[in-house]
Amino acid sequence: MEQTLRRNPALRAWLLIAPAGLFLLIFFILPLFIVIIYGFLERGTYGGVVWQFTAENFSRVFDSLYFSTFLRSLYIAVLTTLFCILVGYPLAYFMTSRPPRQRNLLLLLLMIPFWTNFLIRTYAWLTLLRTNTGLINVTLMNLGIIKEPLPLFGNDFAIVLGLVYGWLPVAVLPMYASLDRLDRSLVEAARDLYASGGQVFRRVIWPLSLPGVVAGSMLVFIPSLGAFVTPAILGGGKSLMIGNVISNQFLAAHDWPFGSALSTLMMVIMLFATLLYFRSTALKAKEERA
């Protein structure tokens, strides 16, 4: 056995990926196919499906009602991504400028929110933002700074805030990694060659940290687009995203095929976004080689 393994590196490699491969096949790829197939079936009366082919679910997806929800989700996801970069990039830059011990502490602090359940953290925001009883509005009104409660809850603002809060650490990590890798002597070289602080950033730091920014954006954009916990809680049941529509199809409307069709479409869109990202980075790498 050992002999065979030693002589056959390909077999060895297969054995190494077998556990993960098997797991993914049974618990990821198979369910994925079920979702895709369900999208083409008729709905059952109390949930489930009837094995009868139809393409109607996919044409319903483009109904103005769902399509506008989808566009709104896209808008919220883009906004979330932008704010995550706007807030996260300077933070990542600051962290890389610290001495190593402080850096590790900051990384730890960044990850601490993950120790608490996301649902609970989102509910915590609820107590802060709620219109009449939220901590912020109550405090501001008691201090006499405002007369009417601010519209902090049940709108896009609350959702974007909650999503930015939730995904910021994920956005910071790849940006931190790419800034950390950036050779500081390049900054000095640019300085030495008469570049001002702004020029150093524009010509050297930003372009070289761009892969981290792109990776961070993807990591925020994809889950934000499909988010349903945050809009469900902070959207106050009024401001919905496509993720809520999908979960409603399964849990409330008992229309599994339509939920599956929506999910499939989301997956296709995200797949394209990811492909675009990889193409752009691959293109860059190719350019560097050419």
Place this chain on the structure above:
Amino acid sequence: MPNTIAVELRDVVKAFGSVVAVDNLSLSIPDGEFFSLLGPSGCGKTTTLRMIAGFEMPTSGEIDIAGEAQGYRPAHRRPVNTVFQHYALFPHMTVYDNVAFGLHMQKVDKSAIARRVAESLDLVQLNGMDKRRPKQLSGGQQQRVALARALINRPKVLLLDEPLGALDLKLRKEMQVELKTLQQEVGITFIYVTHDQEEALTMSDRIAVMDQGRVQQLGVPEDIYERPVSRFVADFIGETNFLHCMVMQTAPRGEVELAGGIRVPVLWIREGISPGSQALLSLRPEKINLFELSDTYPTGPDSAVVHGHVERLVYVGTDTHHTIKLDNGATVIARVQNFHVEEEPWEIGEEVIVQWDAAHARVFRE
């Protein structure tokens, strides 16, 4: 042309917290000189260079470049350019854009940039490489791009931070010659930081040997090698034999007593060492002559003679290192050039006369 001063450091101190990296350094480097800062890592040479470049500000003291006090002027406003240790080429730019960067930042117009980039690449023999990326170049080529990128700005002073450190030995030797030629061609003052004594000796007009933030010796390469003024310099530059001795007299002629009561003449004893004190005699291995008992050897007042036995022979190609156990118990290494390969004149254990000229011995504090 009057010899103007390119860089002047006056009482420069740089402390990082409680660590003093550069300790009250004063230097004056004339225009057009190839000046080296030589020393072991942590001696303050790189910090000195970084202060001239403007990457670090002195804790106290003054730095003048081309007669102008720099004060706290940032790096991008100083008339110097740097060649970095690992080149620090911009990986996302072509060779052309790398070399053009400095002129671009200075808003030189496009056609002038194109002309000067071509000239610079020509100077470092990289014509036709302008579209490549740094990653596609060999170490030696990257080195040249770094040089072109700095020289294109026609700086008053070029600062080089161990620029050849990453190259292999053969290429390094070639680049040493090339750098020196280039420096003479462009006539720019080079300040060269290195821990490689051979590099410094080969290229420099003058060398400052640094240790613990201070200049231990400043002089032309020959001075530094042949006439070291301290134990550190003698030890750091090249190889040397150290023999314990007691100073017998310093004037009118120097004389020291080695172990076993052997007295030898010396011409140079470090100032401040008084007769009767313990000292260290330093002697380069290639300055030692070996004679057979039957040979005639130089005698006279300036000839030092000690008897010994051959202990070990190490053949290193150009010469053979002879380890000699002196009769007084001390050991010296003598380097003898291999003129005659077919001969093997010494045998292990053979008795040998060790002789050197008093002029080659240097006496330092222990």
